[in-house]
Amino acid sequence: xxAMAAFVCTLVAFILFxxxxxxxxxxxxxxxxxxxxxxxxxxxxxTSLVVGLGAALASWGTVFGTVAWIGLVMAGAAASFLLLNFxxxxxxxxxxxxxxxxxxxxxxx
Amino acid sequence: xxxxxxxxxxxxxxxxxxxxxxxLFIIFVAGTAAYxxxxxxxxxxxxxxxxxxxxxxxxxxxxxxxSKAPNAKSWFITMPTVEAPGTHVFWVPQPDPDAPKGQRRPxxxxxxxLVDVTGAPVARDTRGGDFFYRFHxxxxxxxxxWARWLVGFASMMMLVAIITGIVTHKKIFKxxxxxxxxxGQRSWLDGHNATAVLGLPFHLMITYTGLVTLSAMLMPxxxxxxxxxxxxxxxxxxxxxxxxxxxxxxxPLLDLAQIVREGEQRLGGPIGYVEVAEPGDAAARxxxxxxxxxxxxxxxxxxxxDGVTGRVVWHSPPPDGARTTYSAMIGLHxxxxxxxxxxxxxxxxxxxxxxxxxSGLVLWTxxxxxxxxxxxxxxxxxxxxxxxxxxxxxxxxxxxAAFFWANRVLPLDSVLRADREIxxxxxxxxxxxxxxxxxxxxxxxxxxxxxxxxxxxGLAVYDTLWLRPGLGQWIAAGDWALVLVDVVLVIFAAxxxxxxxxxxxxxSRTRTPRPARIRTPAVLLEPAK
Numbered sequence: 001x002x003a004m005a006a007f008v009c010t011l012v013a014f015i016l017f018x019x020x021x022x023x024x025x026x027x028x029x030x031x032x033x034x035x036x037x038x039x040x041x042x043x044x045x046x047t048s049l050v051v052g053l054g055a056a057l058a059s060w061g062t063v064f065g066t067v068a069w070i071g072l073v074m075a076g077a078a079a080s081f082l083l084l085n086f087x088x089x090x091x092x093x094x095x096x097x098x099x100x101x102x103x104x105x106x107x108x109x
Numbered sequence: 110x111x112x113x114x115x116x117x118x119x120x121x122x123x124x125x126x127x128x129x130x131x132x133l134f135i136i137f138v139a140g141t142a143a144y145x146x147x148x149x150x151x152x153x154x155x156x157x158x159x160x161x162x163x164x165x166x167x168x169x170x171x172x173x174x175x176s177k178a179p180n181a182k183s184w185f186i187t188m189p190t191v192e193a194p195g196t197h198v199f200w201v202p203q204p205d206p207d208a209p210k211g212q213r214r215p216x217x218x219x220x221x222x223l224v225d226v227t228g229a230p231v232a233r234d235t236r237g238g239d240f241f242y243r244f245h246x247x248x249x250x251x252x253x254x255w256a257r258w259l260v261g262f263a264s265m266m267m268l269v270a271i272i273t274g275i276v277t278h279k280k281i282f283k284x285x286x287x288x289x290x291x292x293g294q295r296s297w298l299d300g301h302n303a304t305a306v307l308g309l310p311f312h313l314m315i316t317y318t319g320l321v322t323l324s325a326m327l328m329p330x331x332x333x334x335x336x337x338x339x340x341x342x343x344x345x346x347x348x349x350x351x352x353x354x355x356x357x358x359x360x361p362l363l364d365l366a367q368i369v370r371e372g373e374q375r376l377g378g379p380i381g382y383v384e385v386a387e388p389g390d391a392a393a394r395x396x397x398x399x400x401x402x403x404x405x406x407x408x409x410x411x412x413x414x415d416g417v418t419g420r421v422v423w424h425s426p427p428p429d430g431a432r433t434t435y436s437a438m439i440g441l442h443x444x445x446x447x448x449x450x451x452x453x454x455x456x457x458x459x460x461x462x463x464x465x466x467x468s469g470l471v472l473w474t475x476x477x478x479x480x481x482x483x484x485x486x487x488x489x490x491x492x493x494x495x496x497x498x499x500x501x502x503x504x505x506x507x508x509x510a511a512f513f514w515a516n517r518v519l520p521l522d523s524v525l526r527a528d529r530e531i532x533x534x535x536x537x538x539x540x541x542x543x544x545x546x547x548x549x550x551x552x553x554x555x556x557x558x559x560x561x562x563x564x565x566x567g568l569a570v571y572d573t574l575w576l577r578p579g580l581g582q583w584i585a586a587g588d589w590a591l592v593l594v595d596v597v598l599v600i601f602a603a604x605x606x607x608x609x610x611x612x613x614x615x616x617s618r619t620r621t622p623r624p625a626r627i628r629t630p631a632v633l634l635e636p637a638k
Contacts, residue, residue, distance in 0.1 A: 003450050017285070017286075018285075018286045021285075021286060023286070023287070024286055060448075060451075063405050064405070064446060064447075064451065067441065068454070070310050071311075071451065071454035071455070071458065072454065073310075074307060074308055074310060074311060074454070074457075074458060074461075075454055077285075077307050078307045078308070078457070078461065080286075081285075081288070081307060084286055085286070085288040085290070
């Protein structure tokens with residue numbers, strides 16, 4: 001049960017990291033994040049990762065808990081990656097943002 | 110200068126990844142499957158009753174050995190667990206002083222067995238999940254030492270590929286969540302990056318610790334410099350209580366389960382191995398090793414008991430720092446300490462690594478295809494890579510599916526059954542390779558991926574309808590570990606079908622050579638109204 005909570009923590013953390021980026025915030029909320037919003041998302045994400053570490057240590061002990069937490073961080077990152085890129089909402093907004101993204105990429109390079 | 114450095118790293122990444130890539134792919138597939146070694150061991154012996162009480166199973170194993178090899182020099186028993194199909198035992202017969210020197214010792218087949226809870230040998234002769242474990246570093250059909258050098262070389266290249274990959278992929282955190290879908294080369298690149306970056310801690314760990322498992326072979330200099338005598342090094346790494354001199358007086362061996370219970374208390378954890386020297390003799394000695402599931406360090410403490418009186422006669426010296434580090438790294442690699450959740454994490458990471466290697470191999474052709482002068486007649490090297498990709502990435506999973514099928518359909522009494530299962534794997538893979546030579550690569554991909562998907566799906570159907578006890582009985586008994594094997598195979602079948610479908614869709618778009626497409630009037634490309 002605590003193990004599950006640890007996974008939810010790492011998953012939430014990476015979803016927050018994701019929506020703090022311009023591209024995914026735009027895709028899911030229709031606009032770029034305000035500077036303060038992105039910052040708060042990242043702070044919340046780091047907090048969530050630390051809480052997740054606490055849960056993993058509580059569930060598995062110090063040695064295995066650390067290994068398990070690193071594993072859960074990878075699992076949370078992978079699951080949020082799939083959610084952010086393959087959710088129906090991401091599909092719906094994928095096409096219209098293509099041109100916008102191109103221009104932003106061009107300015108980046 | 111900076112750009113030149115990154116460019117050189119990029120080139121190194123390409124070639125250090127490509128050349129050993131096909132070997133790495135099969136190492137990854139086998140290693141990933143080996144995380145479920147014991148589960149597969151059970152799944153491939155479905156009629157064997159489940160081990161519910163390991164101590165009862167140990168008693169069964171002792172009865173078996175007492176009747177089969179009462180005068181052996183030693184017995185080795187792998188402690189049965191609830192995850193295992195039974196008890197693996199092997200024995201070393203007394204040396205025959207009359208035998209001519211250099212004569213071959215009896216084969217493994219004659220001196221080992223897998224016995225079930227009741228102490229009867231298991232009927233279905235198979236390597237089970239152990240096959241994937243051994244294949245992961247020993248490969249097959251070649252001397253073990255060559256295989257290990259090959260695997261070691263591939264792992265070193267892998268480490269180079271990972272580090273150069275990190276240098277090359279400059280926006281590693283910025284592009285963390287980026288996946289540009291349906292965009293050809295970019296999508297492949299993003300997919301390759303995603304599988305690499307998301308699993309990066311695992312990939313680094315598994316490659317490095319994998320090299321550590323082979324370190325004594327790959328870099329023997331430290332050991333040679335410090336230990337003139339190899340046996341002394343071995344004794345330091347794996348402390349032994351020493352030889353037992355036979356008393357030539359028979360005395361009954363104590364109940365092993367009782368000794369194991371005592372040993373568990375003294376070592377403070379479950380026991381993994383039981384070794385009995387001179388069973389049935391008055392000098393008999395029982396050596397217990399703590400299970401590698403008990404701690405991160407895989408080589409556990411050992412304790413020896415007098416086999417007749419039950420007195421403690423020896424205890425392994427406390428491990429030093431080097432030995433603990435070595436042992437913990439191997440533990441981290443094999444993940445034997447893991448509970449179900451951790452095992453799933455290891456397994457998912459293994460799948461991530463497999464996808465990383467596969468997507469990297471495919472990316473090599475995707476990148477170069479766009480620059481080909483004549484797409485209908487690519488250069489020889491390009492065609493070799495393209496076909497090898499189909500043959501290995503498409504063919505090896507097909508071989509694994511054939512291995513599972515052979516396990517199900519070969520008659521239980523067939524001679525050398527376990528070897529024939531393995532032969533089925535390589536035959537299917539060989540046929541797959543032949544097909545890739547005569548088929549266009551796209552057709553090859555679809556055929557092999559589709560065939561593998563069908564075979565895997567078929568296994569679940571077979572397990573439900575014909576195998577007894579099968580899927581229905583496992584669900585009824587709540588044996589979820591075995592149920593999940595079939596579920597995972599069906600998920601793999603679905604994923605392979607999806608990929609085959611995508612390859613099919615892709616074909617219709619890019620089949621036409623480029624110049625022809627440019628010449629097509631725009632009007633013809635408009636949808637009909």
